[in-house]
Amino acid sequence: MDASDTDLAMAAAGGDVAAFSTLMSRCYDTLYRLAFRLTGSQHEAEDLTQDICAALPAKLQAYRGEAQFTTWLYRVAVNAAHDRRRRAATHMRAATGWGDWEQNRQAANSEAAEQVNWLNRAMGHLPDDLRDTLALVLDDMTHREAGGILGVSEGTVSWRISEARKHLRILREKEDQI
Amino acid sequence: MTDDLNDLKQALNAATPDADPATKAAHLALAQKNFDDLQGSRDGARPISSRPNRGFWTGARKMLNSLTSRAALTATTAVVAVGFVMLTPMGNGLLHPPKPMRTEPGVVSAPEPVELARDESPKSDGLASGLTQERTREPASDLADARSQGKVENEADAVSGLAAPAEQAFSTMAEQIIEPPMALPYEGDSEAYANEAANPLQITAESPVSTFSIDVDTASYSVIRNSLMNGQMPNPDAVRIEEMINYFPYDYPAPVGAAFQPTVSVSTTPWNPDTRLVHIGIQGAMPDMENRPPLNLVFLIDTSGSMNQPNKLPLLKQSFRLLLGQLRPLDQVSIVTYAGSAGQVLAPTNASERGTILNALEQLQSGGSTAGQAGLQQAYAAAAAMTEEGEVTRVILATDGDFNVGISDPEALKAYIADKRDSGTYLSVLGFGRGNLDDATMQALAQNGNGQAAYIDTLAEAQKVLVDQLTGALFPIADDVKIQVEFNPAQIAEYRLIGYETRALRREDFNNDAVDAGDIGAGHTVTALYEVTPVGSPAQLSTPLRYQPAETADTGDELGFLALRYKAPGASTSRLIEVPIMADMAPLPDAGFATAIAGFGQLLRGSDYVTNWSYQDAIALANRTKGDDPYGYRAEAIQLMRLAASLSEN
Numbered sequence: 001m002d003a004s005d006t007d008l009a010m011a012a013a014g015g016d017v018a019a020f021s022t023l024m025s026r027c028y029d030t031l032y033r034l035a036f037r038l039t040g041s042q043h044e045a046e047d048l049t050q051d052i053c054a055a056l057p058a059k060l061q062a063y064r065g066e067a068q069f070t071t072w073l074y075r076v077a078v079n080a081a082h083d084r085r086r087r088a089a090t091h092m093r094a095a096t097g098w099g100d101w102e103q104n105r106q107a108a109n110s111e112a113a114e115q116v117n118w119l120n121r122a123m124g125h126l127p128d129d130l131r132d133t134l135a136l137v138l139d140d141m142t143h144r145e146a147g148g149i150l151g152v153s154e155g156t157v158s159w160r161i162s163e164a165r166k167h168l169r170i171l172r173e174k175e176d177q178i
Numbered sequence: 179m180t181d182d183l184n185d186l187k188q189a190l191n192a193a194t195p196d197a198d199p200a201t202k203a204a205h206l207a208l209a210q211k212n213f214d215d216l217q218g219s220r221d222g223a224r225p226i227s228s229r230p231n232r233g234f235w236t237g238a239r240k241m242l243n244s245l246t247s248r249a250a251l252t253a254t255t256a257v258v259a260v261g262f263v264m265l266t267p268m269g270n271g272l273l274h275p276p277k278p279m280r281t282e283p284g285v286v287s288a289p290e291p292v293e294l295a296r297d298e299s300p301k302s303d304g305l306a307s308g309l310t311q312e313r314t315r316e317p318a319s320d321l322a323d324a325r326s327q328g329k330v331e332n333e334a335d336a337v338s339g340l341a342a343p344a345e346q347a348f349s350t351m352a353e354q355i356i357e358p359p360m361a362l363p364y365e366g367d368s369e370a371y372a373n374e375a376a377n378p379l380q381i382t383a384e385s386p387v388s389t390f391s392i393d394v395d396t397a398s399y400s401v402i403r404n405s406l407m408n409g410q411m412p413n414p415d416a417v418r419i420e421e422m423i424n425y426f427p428y429d430y431p432a433p434v435g436a437a438f439q440p441t442v443s444v445s446t447t448p449w450n451p452d453t454r455l456v457h458i459g460i461q462g463a464m465p466d467m468e469n470r471p472p473l474n475l476v477f478l479i480d481t482s483g484s485m486n487q488p489n490k491l492p493l494l495k496q497s498f499r500l501l502l503g504q505l506r507p508l509d510q511v512s513i514v515t516y517a518g519s520a521g522q523v524l525a526p527t528n529a530s531e532r533g534t535i536l537n538a539l540e541q542l543q544s545g546g547s548t549a550g551q552a553g554l555q556q557a558y559a560a561a562a563a564m565t566e567e568g569e570v571t572r573v574i575l576a577t578d579g580d581f582n583v584g585i586s587d588p589e590a591l592k593a594y595i596a597d598k599r600d601s602g603t604y605l606s607v608l609g610f611g612r613g614n615l616d617d618a619t620m621q622a623l624a625q626n627g628n629g630q631a632a633y634i635d636t637l638a639e640a641q642k643v644l645v646d647q648l649t650g651a652l653f654p655i656a657d658d659v660k661i662q663v664e665f666n667p668a669q670i671a672e673y674r675l676i677g678y679e680t681r682a683l684r685r686e687d688f689n690n691d692a693v694d695a696g697d698i699g700a701g702h703t704v705t706a707l708y709e710v711t712p713v714g715s716p717a718q719l720s721t722p723l724r725y726q727p728a729e730t731a732d733t734g735d736e737l738g739f740l741a742l743r744y745k746a747p748g749a750s751t752s753r754l755i756e757v758p759i760m761a762d763m764a765p766l767p768d769a770g771f772a773t774a775i776a777g778f779g780q781l782l783r784g785s786d787y788v789t790n791w792s793y794q795d796a797i798a799l800a801n802r803t804k805g806d807d808p809y810g811y812r813a814e815a816i817q818l819m820r821l822a823a824s825l826s827e828n
Contacts, residue, residue: 054212
């Protein structure tokens with residue numbers, strides 16, 4: 001019964017319904033938590049998780065067990081988050097030609113996003129790549145694992161973490177002055 | 179150095195919410211469904227669970243059968259291979275587990291046994307043994323046919339051993355929604371409201387003309403009601419006074435032989451004894467509903483993940499079920515979804531086939547791939563296919579704020595909807611749920627689509643919008659209705675239009691038929707109120723100019739002049755109606771209640787012009803003027819005033 005996630009995933013890739021079902025119920029919470037960290041809002045996280053759940057069965061067919069399933073899943077999640085961001089950016093660019101209401105709406109949206117606490121500001125102000133890296137490392141991934149997921153070297157992950165620290169320190173200093 | 183990171187980590191852990199159980203169940207069901215769909219093509223090829231018990235000859239015969247239908251080229255090899263399978267101990271083992279082999283020279287050209295071998299490899303055997311016992315292997319097509327929403331959810335639950343059945347999770351959710359924590363403000367969410375600063379006081383001598391488009395939307399009132407019912411004062415920006423006033427039907431004089439009848443009255447202002455209220459009431463004609471033209475409705479439904487809440491998709495289903503009861507056998511309905519499982523869910527179907535429609539509606543679920551987003555085009559295509567000469571066609575977009583309908587450039591979206599409007603297909607927007615509601619976009623889309631924007635928060639509201647006022651919402655009787663009032667500076671020193679801030683038009687737009695404006699549906703009533711200050715009144719706020727004596731044209735007692743333009747549905751040139759406004763015009767029968775609502779709205783907005791007048795005064799006035807109130811809308815409004823009165827004291 002205590003088959004590893006990777007074994008379950010291999011079985012699911014081969015068409016085993018029950019294995020897939022067990023796998024999904026096991027990893028859903030992890031997935032959702034990561035989605036929340038990548039997006040910073042419950043609403044966005046739900047939509048992202050749905051995207052992933054919808055696409056996972058097809059993606060899983062290509063899973064060959066070269067990487068740990070969790071690693072693989074995280075990679076899928078990070079890529080899905082990138083896709084969503086890219087779509088949002090396209091939409092945003094297109095919106096500049098739109099009437100006042102759309103721009104006001106987006107301004108109001110970003111304002112609302114800024115009102116939340118130190119945490120979301122801290123994460124939100126980081127560039128996307130640092131943020132993704134941090135989300136993984138704070139989820140108890142080693143730098144090496146995070147590197148594997150993001151497709152960068154372990155050294156790059158370490159460098160990004162130290163960059164993220166710098167950002168946080170500056171932010172903290174700014175806040176302490178207030 | 180590491181402190182920051184640790185703090186952040188702790189904060190993150192604390193802030194990460196648990197996955198919502200209902201959403202989780204839906205997502206898992208979706209994953210399961212996609213998984214099943216994907217397996218569909220190979221289900222037939224996979225072994226059934228009785229496979230190991232099958233006799234030796236069955237297996238061999240089956241293999242031979244499948245082999246004979248293969249290309250003749252491989253036949254010789256295959257026969258040799260079969261011989262190998264049958265005769266060697268190893269091959270024998272292949273057909274009789276427990277010693278399965280993954281690769282065999284003999285089965286290379288026979289796909290089915292390959293599948294068999296793979297599925298029964300020790301890997302899946304070992305890990306799934308405890309899970310697969312009750313698994314039935316229905317053919318994929320049967321599964322798909324029999325799949326109703328509930329079934330899929332239950333199936334997912336049963337298989338995965340998830341906590342509670344989805345239905346139960348839903349009802350728990352419902353309880354939570356009905357009694358939400360009072361302290362939870364909506365302000366932090368991504369709601370966006372369309373509003374402008376309240377109309378300022380105008381000095382008649384400087385700008386005597388006021389022009390605006392009429393508005394029959396009611397969304398603002400529902401949003402306000404929802405806030406107050408949740409124990410919060412509504413965001414002042416969410417208050418559009420004209421939508422509050424126009425939420426209620428009024429008993430204005432009915433038109434005789436015309437599309438609608440404007441009536442003007444002048445009365446005293448309850449919140450200022452020194453000003454007057456000019457009340458413009460428009461009553462739309464009620465066409466003969468017995469012989470109404472057939473109606474084509476395309477429901478364009480948002481099925482994004484966020485719709486998966488009791489006050490969204492389930493409420494939507496109930497609402498449309500109510501609407502269905504109002505349709506005639508010749509009416510047609512089609513359902514298109516977007517943002518989730520995209521595509522046409524129900525091809526155009528006659529309303530008489532109630533079962534088919536209800537079934538399609540019932541099967542809607544938030545979920546599916548996000549790939550197909552061309553929902554809007556598809557909806558209009560369906561609408562075009564349904565339309566025949568003399569019929570009325572309307573797309574009804576239902577969403578909680580995800581307008582990713584397939585056109586991401588808002589300008590193109592607006593143009594697209596306007597273009598379709600000109601070709602006769604109108605668009606109405608129904609908003610569901612709070613938190614992500616995009617009021618501004620809703621307004622913009624409905625305004626461009628010549629439709630109504632309404633916000634559905636309760637089944638009672640669905641009843642009002644989709645049943646009681648169905649005819650008005652769906653059958654247009656006049657398009658592009660614009661109002662222009664010119665005030666007489668000899669009589670009126672100052673004036674102020676109450677509400678309609680988002681509907682202001684330029685003076686020159688009034689006569690320009692190319693400029694779009696609001697529409698009136700069958701039986702709609704529209705009300706506009708001006709607060710005017712007579713010349714010489716102590717209420718006058720501006721001091722008359724010293725060097726510019728007021729012009730006095732010889733127009734007698736006229737306070738002003740009302741001009742109204744409208745087009746017959748589908749027509750391109752407008753018609754004009756003109757009515758002088760006299761000081762002694764008798765008050766309209768229902769003017770009092772509209773005034774009470776106007777005062778209430780201004781209090782909610784925090785208007786500078788309504789002072790020395792409180793919610794209690796509004797309640798008293800509304801109670802006095804409530805009238806018949808057959809549907810109980812007005813009683814509810816008074817209840818809301820009471821709530822606002824209590825909440826504003828905190």
